[in-house]
Amino acid sequence: MIEDDLYGNIYFGSSRPKPCKYFDEEGLVMWCGSVTKVLAPSFRIGWVEPGQYKDKILKQRLIQTISQPAIYQEAVAKFLQIGRYDHHLNTFRKKLYSNYINFRNSIEAHFPENTKMSQPEGGFVLWLEMDPKLILRYYTIMR
Secondary structure, three states, rough: OOOEEEOOEEEOOOOOOOHHHOOOOOOOOOOEEEEEOOOOOOOOOOOEEEEHHHHHHHHHHHHHHOOOOOOHHHHHHHHHHOHHHHHHHHHHHHHHHHHHHHHHHHHHHOOOHHHOOOOOOOOOOOEEEEOOOHHHHHHHHOO
């Protein structure tokens, strides 16, 4: 299993949800993450905890990976080292949760009553389900 845990650090609750890797006793899960989505989108820096696939991952990395500039890696390493990443994540999570509340309130106030809305526990996504009749009407008007 490949666990893509890009958004695991942007949870709304009091503690981070445990990744599947936490329960992996046989090294079958490759756990991937990144600082890209929450810290520096253009840096494209991530990591993998490959479990029993370490040798294969290292070989593929040598064959396929084009490395990011060392300065990006050094900047992120320094940011992590001085402890600013946790502060950044706390601030970022609060802002995302505030945005979610604002969106939820606006949707509840202005969208039709039968609009269904997800209740995310973190991340960037809010899923809405609209009345199919409303969507068809909109589509017909826009044509």
